[in-house]
Amino acid sequence: MSGRPLLAALALVALAAPSAWSPKPVAMDFHTGGNLIVLSQEGEVDAYDAFSGKRLLSFEIAPYIRPSDVASVKLANAETIFVSGFYGRQAVVLQYSADGKLLDRFNVPDLASGTDVDADHRVLYTATPARTVYKVALDEKPRKPRLLAYVGPARTLGAVIYDPPRQRLLVADAQTGTLYAIDCRTGSYAPLAGGLGRPVAMAFDPAFTTLYVADVEKGTIHILKVSPARPQKSFTTSLRDLAAIARSPRPDTLFIADEKEGLFLLSTSTGTRTSIASR
Numbered sequence: 001m002s003g004r005p006l007l008a009a010l011a012l013v014a015l016a017a018p019s020a021w022s023p024k025p026v027a028m029d030f031h032t033g034g035n036l037i038v039l040s041q042e043g044e045v046d047a048y049d050a051f052s053g054k055r056l057l058s059f060e061i062a063p064y065i066r067p068s069d070v071a072s073v074k075l076a077n078a079e080t081i082f083v084s085g086f087y088g089r090q091a092v093v094l095q096y097s098a099d100g101k102l103l104d105r106f107n108v109p110d111l112a113s114g115t116d117v118d119a120d121h122r123v124l125y126t127a128t129p130a131r132t133v134y135k136v137a138l139d140e141k142p143r144k145p146r147l148l149a150y151v152g153p154a155r156t157l158g159a160v161i162y163d164p165p166r167q168r169l170l171v172a173d174a175q176t177g178t179l180y181a182i183d184c185r186t187g188s189y190a191p192l193a194g195g196l197g198r199p200v201a202m203a204f205d206p207a208f209t210t211l212y213v214a215d216v217e218k219g220t221i222h223i224l225k226v227s228p229a230r231p232q233k234s235f236t237t238s239l240r241d242l243a244a245i246a247r248s249p250r251p252d253t254l255f256i257a258d259e260k261e262g263l264f265l266l267s268t269s270t271g272t273r274t275s276i277a278s279r
Contacts, residue, residue: 027244031073037072041259109128110129112127115127116160198216214243252268
């Protein structure tokens, strides 16, 4: 008998005891070797150990900023957290160290609805509801957003995710349920998938062959095999306010978040949810 099923079972038992509740999660992110980072509506950033589910630290962003997305990456061997948000009609990106120290802040045009980072090329991408996508070279001083693409056929752009093997950005239309692929070198784009309801978040598997799309319309997770391409599948989570999704370090699992119910580890093979933080 392989030791992996036993290790997985022990990990699930460890996660079964909920830790402190992070109120109303709106976004989260995880990368291999890092922690699970969760951003709340209240502007609180929490870091959880991705294996034990224990909350490691918590800090708050500026109280006047309405948060929209979070991305965690390793830059120059240092864990870094980017929080995008807005105040009034002004969008802003805040850069923090892993312990919550503010390192930098810069404005971006329109309202930042979705954010992700290409850590290898040190470029941040942000999408806006106004169908525009910007890129920011993180090595530039000062940092200047530059237009990457204007996705004319879309209605309201929201969630984004960077696809490293194909050097493209995937952007979801929150109104039509269409997913667009944007070439990060040329800015050209094309529809990749449709029928995704109201997509609010996306996550890749560790091999970047499967994309998971969280659909708040019916509390559904859509599964798209992107390499090799296959017809999409989906399953229902029974969560009514599905807000965020992130890769998990364990095979066949995802982290998912519901604004009212909390944070969970979800088995993509059985649909079983294990609480990490809940009411």
